[in-house]
Amino acid sequence: MKLLVHLSVFLLFCTHKSSGISHPKPACRYPPSQWCRSLEIAIECKVQKQCMEVNATRTLLQSVPPVSVTLYYESLCPACRVFITQQLFPTWTMLQDIMTVTLVPYGNAKEISSGNSPFTCQHGEPECRGNLIEACIIHLSKHSAFQIIYCMESAADVLGAAQSCLQLYAPSVSWSSVDSCLTTGLGYKLMHANAAMTRALNPPHTHVPWVTFNGEYSTDYEDKAMSSLFHLVCQLYKGPKPPACTGAQVKLDRSFC
Structure with missing residues (x-):
């Protein structure tokens, strides 16, 4: 636990x-x-x-090396939001000592050579901006990134929640630094890197959310991840199972207020 x-x-x-x-x-x-x-x-x-x-x-x-979980997703994809909020984040909260999470916001977007934005997105321009904001937040906030992304994806207004979620989980990271990432070209470089990672998937992704485990994708992993990611991570971890996986009680120094 x-x-x-x-x-x-x-x-x-x-x-x-x-x-x-x-x-x-x-x-x-x-x-x-x-x-x-x-x-x-x-x-x-x-x-x-x-x-x-x-x-x-x-x-x-x-x-023992942790289980590496990489999520390829889109910021406004309903299925991605459900997976992040109901499977990935709760599992990571319980098992973050034996798993790492890498978030790649891009999904079914396309890089284009013309227009105001170099990307088009499945759910329109707001999703492109959401992907861009989340890529910048992931780059700037490091260890707090997942909490911020979860906060955004669980909100009714994903984009509107970005600034308050950043302030809550990474108060040392200013919104002006995120805004600078969005407007100076760094954000597009980050998105281009995400596009390259997504295109390099083998087998190629056909939908999102698309999840790999230790760099590998299989339909069996996907089925298990969508139904009970927690149990799959416990199963894949090669070291001694933590108490959360086994249900064993842990004796700790207990303190009360």
């Missing part, structure tokens, strides 16, 4: 009682996903003991 998930929820909503009224515990300035990134952050957020346990578990698992 990904211990940091429980740690985040447990501490974020920690309250104390005073005169019969519950008051939220002040949060540190970092989002929960970053609490164990460094000793300094853990100390500031008062979770150093819990992070030591999380990191000890992670070290044991890192002796």
